Amino acid sequence: MPKWFMPAAATCGLMFAASPFLIANAPYESTMGLVQKIFYYHMPSAGMFLIAAVVCGVASVRYLFGGDPRQDRLAWAAAELTVLFGALALVTGPLWARKAWGVWWQWDVRLTSSLMGWMVAVAYLLLRRYGGPGSDKLAAGLALFGMANVPFIYISVNYWRTIHPTTTVVPTLPVSMGVPFWFCFAAFLLLFVLLLRLRVRLEEQRARVDALYLSLDQ
Amino acid sequence: MSPSTSLRAGLDFDAVSAEDVSRVFGRRRALSKISFRARRGAILGLLGPNGAGKSTMIAVLATLLRPSGGRIRYGAYEAAASGPALRAAIGLLGHDLFLYPELTARENLVFFAGMHAVADPDSAAADALRQAGLESRADDPVSSFSRGMRQRVALERALIHEPRLVLLDEPFTGLDDASAAALLGRLQALRASGAIVVLATHDLDLAEGLLDHAVFLRDGRMVEAVDHPERVRSMYREIMNRRAGLYGPPGAA
Amino acid sequence: MFARIVWLVLRKDLTVEVRSLEIAYTTVFFAVSCVLVFAFALVREGQAPEDGAAGILWISIAFAGTLALGRAFERERQSETLRALLLAPAPRPAIYVGKLLGILALLVAAEAVLLPLVALLFQEDVFAHPVWLAAVLLTGTVGFAAVGTLFAAMLVRARSRDVLLPVLLYPITVPVIIAGVRATAVLLQPEVEMALVRFWLALLVAFDVVFVTLALWTFEPLMTD
Numbered sequence: 196m197p198k199w200f201m202p203a204a205a206t207c208g209l210m211f212a213a214s215p216f217l218i219a220n221a222p223y224e225s226t227m228g229l230v231q232k233i234f235y236y237h238m239p240s241a242g243m244f245l246i247a248a249v250v251c252g253v254a255s256v257r258y259l260f261g262g263d264p265r266q267d268r269l270a271w272a273a274a275e276l277t278v279l280f281g282a283l284a285l286v287t288g289p290l291w292a293r294k295a296w297g298v299w300w301q302w303d304v305r306l307t308s309s310l311m312g313w314m315v316a317v318a319y320l321l322l323r324r325y326g327g328p329g330s331d332k333l334a335a336g337l338a339l340f341g342m343a344n345v346p347f348i349y350i351s352v353n354y355w356r357t358i359h360p361t362t363t364v365v366p367t368l369p370v371s372m373g374v375p376f377w378f379c380f381a382a383f384l385l386l387f388v389l390l391l392r393l394r395v396r397l398e399e400q401r402a403r404v405d406a407l408y409l410s411l412d413q
Numbered sequence: 414m415s416p417s418t419s420l421r422a423g424l425d426f427d428a429v430s431a432e433d434v435s436r437v438f439g440r441r442r443a444l445s446k447i448s449f450r451a452r453r454g455a456i457l458g459l460l461g462p463n464g465a466g467k468s469t470m471i472a473v474l475a476t477l478l479r480p481s482g483g484r485i486r487y488g489a490y491e492a493a494a495s496g497p498a499l500r501a502a503i504g505l506l507g508h509d510l511f512l513y514p515e516l517t518a519r520e521n522l523v524f525f526a527g528m529h530a531v532a533d534p535d536s537a538a539a540d541a542l543r544q545a546g547l548e549s550r551a552d553d554p555v556s557s558f559s560r561g562m563r564q565r566v567a568l569e570r571a572l573i574h575e576p577r578l579v580l581l582d583e584p585f586t587g588l589d590d591a592s593a594a595a596l597l598g599r600l601q602a603l604r605a606s607g608a609i610v611v612l613a614t615h616d617l618d619l620a621e622g623l624l625d626h627a628v629f630l631r632d633g634r635m636v637e638a639v640d641h642p643e644r645v646r647s648m649y650r651e652i653m654n655r656r657a658g659l660y661g662p663p664g665a666a
Numbered sequence: 667m668f669a670r671i672v673w674l675v676l677r678k679d680l681t682v683e684v685r686s687l688e689i690a691y692t693t694v695f696f697a698v699s700c701v702l703v704f705a706f707a708l709v710r711e712g713q714a715p716e717d718g719a720a721g722i723l724w725i726s727i728a729f730a731g732t733l734a735l736g737r738a739f740e741r742e743r744q745s746e747t748l749r750a751l752l753l754a755p756a757p758r759p760a761i762y763v764g765k766l767l768g769i770l771a772l773l774v775a776a777e778a779v780l781l782p783l784v785a786l787l788f789q790e791d792v793f794a795h796p797v798w799l800a801a802v803l804l805t806g807t808v809g810f811a812a813v814g815t816l817f818a819a820m821l822v823r824a825r826s827r828d829v830l831l832p833v834l835l836y837p838i839t840v841p842v843i844i845a846g847v848r849a850t851a852v853l854l855q856p857e858v859e860m861a862l863v864r865f866w867l868a869l870l871v872a873f874d875v876v877f878v879t880l881a882l883w884t885f886e887p888l889m890t891d
Binding site: 259260311314315318321322325326327329330332333336337339340341343344347348350351352354355 | 813816817820821823824825826829830833834837838840841844845848865866869872873876877880884887888891
């Protein structure tokens with residue numbers, strides 16, 4: 196474990212412990228009221244979801260064409276974080292939507308596209324879990340296809356929706372980009388980096404155990 | 414030695430050598446530092462019980478699996494750099510037959526001749542059918558054939574492009590005496606024609622007297638390599654008993 | 667060389683299929699069953715919901731297509747003929763294109779049965795704009811089959827391949843389904859907004875181009891080792 200890990204983990208813990216106080220003291224948003232405060236967690240989750248997906252996609256392509264197992268471990272770790280932060284974003288989103296739009300689920304373009312991207316990440320994990328030997332390469336292929344698919348999903352969901360305009364008026368969101376928001380964003384980013392490092396390290400250890408088994412077997 | 418590099422004819426080489434070839438699947442070491450050299454006009458036998466790594470070795474030689482360590486040299490070439498041109502020089506008779514049961518024997522042979530860019534697929538298929546002694550059944554679907562007949566078609570399919578390197582994985586399985594004798598004859602003819610033949614088998618009765626080199630495998634390790642083995646059967650029993658419970662190839666600590 | 671291998675693989679697949687007709691019969695029957703199941707679920711008092719016919723048509727194509735893909739590659743797995751194909755000194759993307767065209771032929775045949783059936787059951791005038799509808803169906807099927815052929819081929823050596831194929835395929839082909847259903851629904855309306863049809867068709871063509879290119883590019887590394 197690198198030297199910076201434990202201090203960083205402690206900092207991250209403190210930041211998350213402090214965040215409720217900052218959020219509570221943030222200015223009260225006039226039109227949406229209390230429920231707006233969920234954004235301080237929702238937006239960073241969604242941001243980490245995107246970053247994790249991009250890391251997974253890039254690492255997968257590099258693994259597919261370079262064959263470096265380190266890229267494969269990174270892609271796997273990032274895929275798991277995509278599912279984790281995606282789930283957070285997909286749960287906190289509807290919590291807010293229930294209050295703001297009056298429905299749990301809105302076929303909003305960002306929400307729907309996120310759900311589809313999240314499904315691809317889950318499919319990636321299912322493939323790795325149940326695909327048997329050799330599924331690392333196949334999962335990398337899936338991640339590449341999933342990445343190429345993002346614009347198509349976005350455009351198609353967007354147009355599919357506008358043709359069926361929904362009755363609820365989507366309010367324009369006055370997002371106050373204040374100190375608490377960036378504080379939370381930094382906390383989530385730190386958490387993301389820590390989890391990614393931890394998860395990659397776990398796979399590294401596993402690879403080392405495998406190598407040790409093999410050398411014993413020599 | 415001036416190997417032809419044209420894609421159609423494939424690469425040419427006089428010997429195939431495995432140099433410290435290893436292959437792992439997760440934590441399982443399917444092959445561990447296997448080294449041998451197979452030459453033109455000779456039959457090399459990979460001998461060992463089930464699970465010894467014979468099929469994995471054949472798949473690595475066929476370029477279908479990449480070795481995790483070590484390398485295979487096909488004369489002056491290596492698999493990674495040579496791709497299709499190298500594959501054109503390899504014929505593989507796998508444990509599965511690589512035949513479409515719905516197609517007739519002739520259609521199978523013509524199809525694979527075409528895939529291997531054989532100049533005249535039809536006449537190559539006709540020759541192969543004559544070789545297999547199946548001219549009268551040529552236009553029957555392979556699914557109606559007996560195991561021995563299928564095996565004969567499969568062998569001719571593997572040889573349709575006159576490969577330099579012929580790889581056979583358990584070719585005697587399920588053959589009756591007549592088919593086995595025919596296969597033995599075919600293998601001897603291949604040796605005479607200058608092919609490099611690598612044969613994986615646990616059927617020692619049939620391997621007796623056929624092999625020019627024998628490589629004994631056990632648990633993915635090379636236990637013994639012998640040139641011109643006289644009595645394979647007793648040698649096999651002796652070697653396998655000697656090695657039972659003892660791990661590691663001779664000389665390795 | 668490339669075209670010759672494509673043709674050989676395609677002709678082989680069609681010969682096998684014509685001889686047994688297994689995939690054709692089962693796929694068409696399954697697709698028809700899908701149409702009926704969805705009709706029972708959605709039709710009320712003899713009336714399908716708005717755009718229901720287009721949706722049912724595409725769902726049936728996607729479900730039946732998955733079945734056909736799985737079966738077509740199970741055939742190559744049975745006596746390991748896929749390994750024999752990969753061992754041939756042929757450009758491997760040509761093998762992919764050959765398999766893709768075979769799947770396309772099957773799916774187009776299934777659509778030729780489905781379309782009149784949907785027209786009959788839902789009183790839809792599917793032949794009002796035959797060229798446009800054919801273009802939408804073809805581009806959509808190409809997109810679905812391009813991704814599906816690659817995934818089915820790479821899953822041949824994976825465990826649980828039967829369940830993993832739809833699990834991987836559906837999230838990726840969502841744009842095809844959306845575009846196909848929307849364009850078909852527009853074409854089935856009495857007043858056709860051609861601008862919308864053109865938009866969806868353009869999206870489908872772009873999807874086809876991107877994913878066929880990607881599949882050709884990744885087939886070799888995905889199929890080795």
